[in-house]
Structures are given as C-alpha cells and as structure tokens.
Amino acid sequence: MEGCIRGERRSQEALFKQFYGKMMAVCLRYMTDRDTAQEVLQEAFLKVFDKLEVFDFKGSLEGWIRRIVANTAIDALRKAKRSPFLSDQDTDFKQAGRDEMVEQEELDLLGLKAEVAMEAISKLSPAYRTVFNLFVLEDCSHKEIADMLGISEGTSKSNLAKAKMNLQRILNEKFIHIEK
Amino acid sequence: MKDGLENSFKEALNNFELPYDGQAWESLSQKLSAKKWYQASSVKWSAALLVAVGLSAYFVINSSNSNTAKLTVAKTTHQETKPTSSLVTIQKETANTSDVQKLETKENGERKQLEEVPPMIEFISEMIPHSIPLYNENDMNGVATETSVNPEPTPSFNGSAVIYDFKNRCQGETFQLEGSRYNERVVTYAGKTLHFTYNEAISLKLNEVGKVSISGNSGPYGQYEFMGSFDVNPAPSISLTIDRNLNYEDGLPKINMSVDATDAQLSWVSNVKLDTYQGKTSNVLAFEKGIAIVEVQALGASGCKSKEKEMISISEDYNLLAVNAFNPQSMDSRNSSFMPFALTIRQTPFKLMILDPDNGGLIFQSTDASNAWDGIDRRDGKMVPSNKAYIWKVVLQNPVAGEKGEYRGTIVRM
Numbered sequence: 354m355e356g357c358i359r360g361e362r363r364s365q366e367a368l369f370k371q372f373y374g375k376m377m378a379v380c381l382r383y384m385t386d387r388d389t390a391q392e393v394l395q396e397a398f399l400k401v402f403d404k405l406e407v408f409d410f411k412g413s414l415e416g417w418i419r420r421i422v423a424n425t426a427i428d429a430l431r432k433a434k435r436s437p438f439l440s441d442q443d444t445d446f447k448q449a450g451r452d453e454m455v456e457q458e459e460l461d462l463l464g465l466k467a468e469v470a471m472e473a474i475s476k477l478s479p480a481y482r483t484v485f486n487l488f489v490l491e492d493c494s495h496k497e498i499a500d501m502l503g504i505s506e507g508t509s510k511s512n513l514a515k516a517k518m519n520l521q522r523i524l525n526e527k528f529i530h531i532e533k
Numbered sequence: 534m535k536d537g538l539e540n541s542f543k544e545a546l547n548n549f550e551l552p553y554d555g556q557a558w559e560s561l562s563q564k565l566s567a568k569k570w571y572q573a574s575s576v577k578w579s580a581a582l583l584v585a586v587g588l589s590a591y592f593v594i595n596s597s598n599s600n601t602a603k604l605t606v607a608k609t610t611h612q613e614t615k616p617t618s619s620l621v622t623i624q625k626e627t628a629n630t631s632d633v634q635k636l637e638t639k640e641n642g643e644r645k646q647l648e649e650v651p652p653m654i655e656f657i658s659e660m661i662p663h664s665i666p667l668y669n670e671n672d673m674n675g676v677a678t679e680t681s682v683n684p685e686p687t688p689s690f691n692g693s694a695v696i697y698d699f700k701n702r703c704q705g706e707t708f709q710l711e712g713s714r715y716n717e718r719v720v721t722y723a724g725k726t727l728h729f730t731y732n733e734a735i736s737l738k739l740n741e742v743g744k745v746s747i748s749g750n751s752g753p754y755g756q757y758e759f760m761g762s763f764d765v766n767p768a769p770s771i772s773l774t775i776d777r778n779l780n781y782e783d784g785l786p787k788i789n790m791s792v793d794a795t796d797a798q799l800s801w802v803s804n805v806k807l808d809t810y811q812g813k814t815s816n817v818l819a820f821e822k823g824i825a826i827v828e829v830q831a832l833g834a835s836g837c838k839s840k841e842k843e844m845i846s847i848s849e850d851y852n853l854l855a856v857n858a859f860n861p862q863s864m865d866s867r868n869s870s871f872m873p874f875a876l877t878i879r880q881t882p883f884k885l886m887i888l889d890p891d892n893g894g895l896i897f898q899s900t901d902a903s904n905a906w907d908g909i910d911r912r913d914g915k916m917v918p919s920n921k922a923y924i925w926k927v928v929l930q931n932p933v934a935g936e937k938g939e940y941r942g943t944i945v946r947m
Contacts, residue, residue, distance in 0.1 A: 363777075365565065367846030368824045369558050374550030381551070395561045402565065406842055408826060410802050470545040489539045490546060517538055 365402055372415065376422045378471070382486050383426035385475040390426075397425040423491055427501065430479055465524075473523045481516035488513050699761040703837035704742055704768040710735040716749040719757060722765075742767045766835035769797035773829050773841045779819055779848070784875035785933065786851040787816040790827060792841070797831035805847075806935025818935050819847040853927060853940050860947035861908030861916060871944050872905035873927060882930035887923050887944070896923065908946050917946050 376397065380390035400421050408417055474482055483502065487493040488509070493501070495509040502509070535543065702708060710718075712732035720727045722737060722745040729735050737745070746762040771794040780787045791814045792799060801810045805825040806818040817825050828842040853873035863869040876883055887897040887906050896917065897906045906925075910917050917923065922943040932938040 361844070362562070362565070364824070364844040364846040366558055366562070367848070368844060369561060370553055371824060373553050373557060375548070377551045377554075377557075378546065378549045382546070391557060394557070395564060398561055399564060405826065405844060408842075410804055410826070410828070414804050414824060414826060465541040465545040467545045467549040470542050471549070474542075485542075489535065489542055520538065520542070 368401070369398055372418055375415070376418065379419060379422050379490075380426055381471065382474055382490065383423070383430060383483065389429070393426050393429045394422065396429070397422040400425065419491075423487070424501075427483065430483065469524070469527060473520050473527070476523050477516055477519055481512050481519060484509050484512040485516035485520070699747075699763040701764045701766055701835075702739055702745075703766055703835070704739055705837075705839075706739050706765075708735070708737040708739055708745065713749070716751060716755075718747055718749045718760070721746045739765045741765065766837050767833065768837040768839045769794055769831040769833035771797065771799075771829065771831045771839050771841055773827075773843055775827075775843055775845060777845060780816075781854060781875070784854065784877075784879035786819040786847075788819055788825070788845055788847070790815050790817065790829075790843075792829045792831070794831050794839075797833050797839075800830050800832075801827065802830065803827045817845060817847070818933065820851045820936050822847055822850045852942055855925065855940075855942050855944070857943065858945040858947055859908070863947075870905035870907045871925070872899075872902055873925070873940070876927065877902045881932075884928045884930075886926045886928075888926065890922060890924055890943075906944075919946055921946055 373394075377390065377394055380394045380397075381387070384390045384393060397418075401418055404421070408414065474485065477485065484498055487498045487501070488495070495506045495513075498504075498509045499506045504512075712729075712734045714732060717731060718729045718735065720729065720735060720737065722739075723741040723743055727737075739745070742765050744762055744764055747760045748757045749760050750757045771792050773790065773792045776789040778788075780789055785808075787808065790801075794813070799812060801807055801815045803817065803825060805823075806820070807827070808816045808818055815827075815829075817827060819825065823846075825845040825847060826842065827845060828840055830838060830840045832838050853875040855873035855875075856871070859871045860868050861870070871887075872885065876885070883900065883902075885897075885899045885906070886895060888894065889896050889910075894912060896910045896912065898911070899906065908916050922945045924941065925944050926941045927939065929936070929938050929940075
C-alpha cells in the first residue's frame with residue numbers, strides 16, 4: 354500500500370514538474386502577483402489530480418490541464434473582486450496616436466520577446482487582461498468568454514479592443530525606453 | 534482570424550515556460566498529504582465507507598434529538614404543498630433508519646450546496662473518493678464532469694398516478710426522479726424504506742446490488758400502490774496493477790500492467806501507445822519521457838461497466854539502450870565494440886551509421902546486429918583516435934506503432 358502511494362506521488366510530482374513552467378506562465382498572465390499565481394497553480398493541480406478520472410483522452414493532456422488552470426485563475430479573480438470583468442476605470446487608457454504606435458512590421462521584425470509580452474500583459478487591468486488572455490491565448494470565442502465571465506459579447510469585444518490599444522501603447526513606451 | 538498584434542503575442546507566449554521551482558512541489562505535496570489518504574485505492578475506499586457507515590450509525594443512534602438537522606441533509610422538504618402533520622411524522626421516522634450517506638434529494642432541480650450540510654455529514658461526504666462522482670459535486674468550471682449516464686425519463690401523468698420507466702440500472706449510478714405533484718412515494722432499496730412526499734425529488738446513489746421498488750399513493754389519504762421496480766446490476770469489480778518500472782523485454786521500453794477482473798470484457802485507453810488494447814494485460818510503450826494516463830474499462834455480463842484510471846510517469850526517453858562509451862582494446866567483449874543493445878534483441882531491420890563529428894564522414898555502417906562497430910574507420914582502415922566522441926545514427930525500417938523511426942546519440946571511443 355505504501356509503495357502504491359509513493360508511486361502515485363512520484364507520478365504526480367513528475368506531472369507537476371513537466372507542466373509547471375507552462376502552467377505557471379498561464380497563471381502569471383491572469384494574476385500579476387507571483388504568490389497568488391503560485392496559489393492558483395497549486396489549487397489547479399489539486400483539481401487535476403482529483404479529476405484525472407474525468408480526463409477522456411479526447412484532447413491532449415496539456416490542453417486539459419491548461420483549461421483547468423485557466424478556469425481556476427478566472428475563479429480566483431472572480432472571488433477576489435465582485436465583478437472584475439465588467440468594466441474598468443479607463444483612467445490609464447488613452448488612444449495612442451497613429452504615429453506613436455509600434456508598427457506591426459516593427460514587431461514582426463524584432464520578434465516579440467516572451468518576457469516583454471508577459472510584462473505588457475501584466476500592465477493591463479484585470480478586465481482587459483482576462484479577455485485578451487482568453488481570446489488570444491486560449492482561443493476562446495467572444496461568446497464563450499461572455500458565458501465564462503458573465504459579461505455581454507459586446508463588452509468582451511470592446512475589452513479586447515481596449516486591451517490591444519493599451520498593449521500597443523505599453524509596447525510603444527517600452528520600445529522608446531529601450532531606444533533611449 | 535487573429536490580427537498581427539494578437540499573433541505576435543500568441544507566438545511569443547505559446548511555449549513560454551518559467552523555470553521549475555522545487556519548492557512549489559514541496560508545498561503542493563503537503564496539501565496532497567493532507568487530503569489524499571483515503572483516495573489511494575478501492576481498498577481504502579471500502580475502509581472509508583465502513584467508517585462512514587459506522588459514523589452515520591453512531592450519528593443516528595446518538596442523535597435522537599437532532600432529527601431536524603439530519604433531515605435537512607437527507608431530504609429537502611417541498612415548499613408548494615404542505616404535508617399534514619401525520620405525514621411529517623412518518624417522514625421523520627423513515628429518515629431515522631435511512632442511510633444518510635446514500636440518500637440525497639433535490640428539489641426544483643436545484644443542487645444542494647455542500648455548505649448547507651452540517652459538519653458531521655460534510656465529513657462523511659468528504660470521505661467519498663472523488664473517483665466516484667458525487668451527486669451534488671460542484672461544477673468543475675468547464676471541465677467535463679461525468680454526469681449521470683442515463684437521463685431519467687420524464688414521468689407522464691395518466692390521471693391518477695405518475696408512470697415511470699423501470700429499466701434496470703447499474704451499481705454506482707445515481708437514480709433520479711423529479712418530484713411529483715400528484716403523489717407521495719415510498720422507495721425500498723438495500724433494506725431501507727424511504728418516504729418522499731409531494732414535489733420531493735428522489736436521488737439515490739445505487740451503491741448496492743439489489744432491487745429498487747417504488748410505491749405511490751393517489752392522494753393525501755389514498756392507498757399506497759406498487760408502481761414498479763428495477764434491479765441494480767453489479768458492476769464488475771476490477772483492480773489494476775502497474776509495475777511502475779521500465780521493463781525492456783524484447784528490447785522495447787514497456788511498463789507492465791495487469792487487471793484483476795472476472796467475467797468482464799476488458800479494454801484499455803491511453804494518451805500514449807499501448808501494445809494491446811484488449812485483455813487482462815497490456816503494456817505502455819514508453820518511448821518518450823512524460824506522463825502516461827491509462828484507463829482500463831470492464832464491461833460485465835449484466836451490461837454494467839467499471840473503470841479504473843492511473844497516471845504513470847515515464848522518466849526517460851528511449852534511445853535503443855545504447856551505451857555512451859566503448860573501448861576497442863578491452864578484453865571484455867561486451868565493451869570492445871559498439872551496437873545499441875536494443876538492436877541485438879529486437880530482430881528488426883535497421884541501418885546503423887557512425888559519423889565523424891569533424892566532417893560528417895561515414896566511418897562505419899551496419900545492418901546486422903552481430904556486426905558491431907569495432908572502432909575501425911572504414912575510410913582508411915585505421916583505429917579512430919581515442920577519447921573522442923563520435924555520432925551514431927540508427928534508422929529503423931519498421932518502427933513499432935508510436936515509435937519514431939530514427940535515433941541518434943554520441944559514443945566515446947575510450
């Protein structure tokens with residue numbers, strides 16, 4: 354019996370180790386604070402171990418774990434704030450002038466570094482960040498996002514647009530900063 | 534369609550990984566220790582069940598004054614129709630003898646929250662292993678949970694009583710019936726008699742094999758009449774054993790698995806390749822480092838199914854069991870030449886090439902496992918310089934299912 358438990362724990366550790374890096378990156382896209390991200394990750398893995406029974410072999414194991422992690426992160430955000438996905442103070446949002454925008458060609462040319470992308474995302478407000486993550490990185494539709502977050506599809510679309518505007522501005526500042 | 538900015542972010546972050554933090558596992562491991570002891574195996578599950586039954590018995594015996602509290606767990610009373618006081622008494626008495634753990638009811642389709650359950654019961658529900666889905670298990674946030682296999686038929690009203698489809702069911706399933714406006718119902722199952730009043734939904738976890746009989750009355754003062762019954766058929770009992778060590782029988786990386794089951798048709802499912810998908814034994818073909826999830830399903834004679842799932846970690850990539858150094862001068866014939874060990878026992882057509890790392894030249898080539906590389910460079914017939922690493926490459930003509938066709942590595946000539 355002991356051995357059996359040890360064996361199981363070893364597999365769990367191996368699973369955790371294999372996916373830690375990627376899943377921690379997922380958590381950090383939703384919560385900027387490292388400790389909170391760590392907690393969310395642990396909660397998600399407890400679910401993974403608990404719910405292994407329902408993994409149905411249809412998709413990849415990584416995709417399945419990733420969905421649990423993302424859902425756990427969203428739940429944690431939901432708990433932390435009453436309706437974090439609905440609206441945001443727009444105080445830090447301003448329309449970037451066309452000439453100050455980072456040109457897409459420039460982005461393609463330089464290649465966006467993962468660390469820079471993470472930093473830019475972390476500067477978004479939770480409402481924008483969550484929609485951006487779900488739409489762009491988890492490939493959810495606006496309909497799915499709306500259902501998941503309890504907002505309208507219109508809000509999801511507008512939050513995505515604003516997230517992208519802000520990201521443009523953040524990248525812009527970043528690139529100017531580098532040049533200086 | 535995603536635009537340029539979206540694609541840039543997706544590309545940048547798709548495979549972004551943070552470095553592993555061993556400390557993170559330490560703290561998760563502690564959390565697991567705190568909650569996992571009862572989940573390890575079916576044996577423990579039985580033990581937990583015994584404890585649970587014992588506790589509930591204790592609870593029933595010692596709490597003659599806490600009927601009300603218990604009733605909130607076992608039953609939710611209806612709100613629309615008010616039962617007469619005599620019926621309330623009957624209800625309490627029957628609930629007294631009921632096995633609290635097995636009986637959960639719902640009303641108006643609303644799932645009862647675990648939070649509403651008094652502490653003692655919460656403890657009991659906590660001990661039910663998660664491998665057996667709880668009826669009132671919380672939503673898994675988008676993760677597909679196993680819902681009840683057969684949707685219950687909608688009762689139809691024939692003027693006096695509600696008719697049900699009394700098909701047989703399997704052990705482990707949950708039997709659910711909506712509340713009825715027209716009659717009260719009495720269910721007998723597993724030696725218990727349970728009373729359900731108007732509009733009260735029935736939900737029974739069918740853990741025991743046997744017969745479920747339902748009677749109903751035709752009105753507040755009507756007679757109870759037998760409505761029908763169905764059998765709870767046994768689900769096959771299975772026990773999966775996994776030898777978690779890699780076993781290189783036939784030169785292939787295998788993890789042996791066997792399942793103990795009688796009178797059941799067995800099938801296997803996995804996210805990695807297995808060497809067979811039927812029968813009592815199977816092997817994981819562990820070609821790549823990572824996690825294998827394996828499930829064995831048993832279909833019993835009664836048509837009922839059981840399944841068991843396990844997670845197996847594969848600790849290393851398979852590379853034909855090749856050594857990384859050899860010494861042509863060695864007296865030991867096992868060390869004096871180079872041939873990846875798996876090729877000597879696999880009986881599979883291959884081509885081995887030894888390449889010069891400096892210029893990619895072909896130093897040696899073989900398609901025969903008995904013709905190993907002895908350290909001679911075929912280009913000039915001389916022994917290659919010592920303390921140098923050479924590249925080996927093997928192409929398999931007929932790799933087994935799930936196996937890549939090409940392997941490579943380095944070999945040091947001592």
